[in-house]
Amino acid sequence: MSKINMSSVDFETMIIHAGQEHDSAYGALATPIYQTSTFCFDTVEDGAAKFAKQVPGYHPVYSRSGNPTTRAFELKCACMEGGEDAVAMASGMGAVGSVVLAFLKPGDHAIFDDSVYGGTNFVCTTNLPELGVEITRVDTADREALKAAIRPNTRMIYFETPNNPMIKVTDIAAVKAVAGPDIRVVVDGTFAPPPLQYALKLGADIVLHSITKYINGHGDALGGVVVGSAADMALIRNNCMTKINGCPPSPFNSYLVLRGMKTLALRMERHCANAMAVAKYLESSPYVKHVYYPGLESDPGHELACRQMENGLFGGILSFELKDDVKGLSSFEAGKKLLNSLTIPAIAVSLGDPDTLIEHPASMTHAGVSPEARLAAGITDGLIRLSVGLESARDLINDFEQAFAAL
Numbered sequence: 001m002s003k004i005n006m007s008s009v010d011f012e013t014m015i016i017h018a019g020q021e022h023d024s025a026y027g028a029l030a031t032p033i034y035q036t037s038t039f040c041f042d043t044v045e046d047g048a049a050k051f052a053k054q055v056p057g058y059h060p061v062y063s064r065s066g067n068p069t070t071r072a073f074e075l076k077c078a079c080m081e082g083g084e085d086a087v088a089m090a091s092g093m094g095a096v097g098s099v100v101l102a103f104l105k106p107g108d109h110a111i112f113d114d115s116v117y118g119g120t121n122f123v124c125t126t127n128l129p130e131l132g133v134e135i136t137r138v139d140t141a142d143r144e145a146l147k148a149a150i151r152p153n154t155r156m157i158y159f160e161t162p163n164n165p166m167i168k169v170t171d172i173a174a175v176k177a178v179a180g181p182d183i184r185v186v187v188d189g190t191f192a193p194p195p196l197q198y199a200l201k202l203g204a205d206i207v208l209h210s211i212t213k214y215i216n217g218h219g220d221a222l223g224g225v226v227v228g229s230a231a232d233m234a235l236i237r238n239n240c241m242t243k244i245n246g247c248p249p250s251p252f253n254s255y256l257v258l259r260g261m262k263t264l265a266l267r268m269e270r271h272c273a274n275a276m277a278v279a280k281y282l283e284s285s286p287y288v289k290h291v292y293y294p295g296l297e298s299d300p301g302h303e304l305a306c307r308q309m310e311n312g313l314f315g316g317i318l319s320f321e322l323k324d325d326v327k328g329l330s331s332f333e334a335g336k337k338l339l340n341s342l343t344i345p346a347i348a349v350s351l352g353d354p355d356t357l358i359e360h361p362a363s364m365t366h367a368g369v370s371p372e373a374r375l376a377a378g379i380t381d382g383l384i385r386l387s388v389g390l391e392s393a394r395d396l397i398n399d400f401e402q403a404f405a406a407l
């Protein structure tokens with residue numbers, strides 16, 4: 001057991017040590033990979049007591065409901081977010097699905113932001129209505145619209161901040177003030193994990209992440225996590241994650257996430273500094289119509305981001321649109337040419353990897369969103385999303401220079 005008082009140390013110290021217990025068998029420093037589906041009992045009585053949770057300490061019985069490697073990952077996430085407990089999942093969508101299934105029943109009403117990741121968009125436009133849940137889509141950053149959308153049967157307000165792919169910032173404390181104590185505020189913080197933003201401290205009831213992105217940070221494992229009160233986490237784990245979804249991460253992936261999280265603070269600093277440099281460069285480019293990045297003073301979310309996001313860190317993802325009529329090309333055609341000419345960014349979905357990734361939301365991550373809903377949320381056909389990696393910012397900017405020249 002670590003001797004460190006996690007609440008009295010800085011993020012950089014906590015993120016390395018939290019959740020890490022020296023292995024009871026041999027004292028291994030790195031958390032071992034408990035690659036096992038089941039756990040043995042000494043006797044029938046011992047098994048029954050462990051199933052009934054009557055034995056003090058952590059006693060996993062089967063890896064779908066609990067595994068020591070995954071538990072270390074959960075405890076690190078709970079400590080990182082300042083939540084009472086956390087539940088790890090096999091993917092971010094496992095987290096989204098488990099949260100909505102845990103708290104929404106037929107006849108309930110939920111409010112979802114008008115722009116969320118394409119997979120989450122499918123959940124709220126198709127899956128939940130099929131289960132008898134009423135859904136309203138609003139711009140959750142618009143307080144009056146949000147207030148007007150609330151009904152007597154509203155049980156949840158769900159949004160991402162910054163959101164995918166518009167990088168729009170929503171005021172978490174203001175949403176909770178509108179929601180009151182009885183409506184659960186669920187924040188998808190994938191684009192801004194700690195130490196950038198602490199959703200629970202700002203008033204959210206539940207924060208979730210696609211671990212696949214910054215928290216694992218190496219582009220080599222899918223994962224998800226949900227953090228909140230012990231009671232909410234018990235419901236999510238026992239009723240949804242291990243039952244209808246059955247989606248725990250593999251112990252090996254939990255180990256990769258634990259490994260990745262040790263450098264989260266360092267990586268985020270570099271992602272954010274690189275994104276700021278590239279955002280400023282793109283904003284000054286004669287080929288670019290608009291850059292969406294809350295770190296830019298020109299961004300409508302800048303003032304809020306300065307209050308809500310910590311340490312001057314605004315995230316590593318930006319979106320931009322090229323001007324129409326660059327060398328006679330439409331914004332969409334010029335964008336395609338640009339992507340094909342860049343040499344460092346990989347044309348790929350996902351984000352938060354060490355490698356810079358570039359994608360076209362209208363035909364990739366948000367292709368499943370109707371064209372009308374895309375336009376209403378600002379996702380034009382010319383929009384390009386860039387997840388700025390850990391390469392040299394100068395190399396990335398030089399690469400854009402040559403790709404613009406090739407248009």
Ligand code: LCS
Pocket residue numbers: 091092093094096117119120160164188190191209210211212222223224349350351365
């Ligand atoms: N939440 C957000 C904000 C996301 O961006 C994603 C995936 C998810 C949840 C789901 O997480 P997953 O199951 O993939 O771990 N976003 C992706 C994206 O923008 N490109 O590829 C995946």
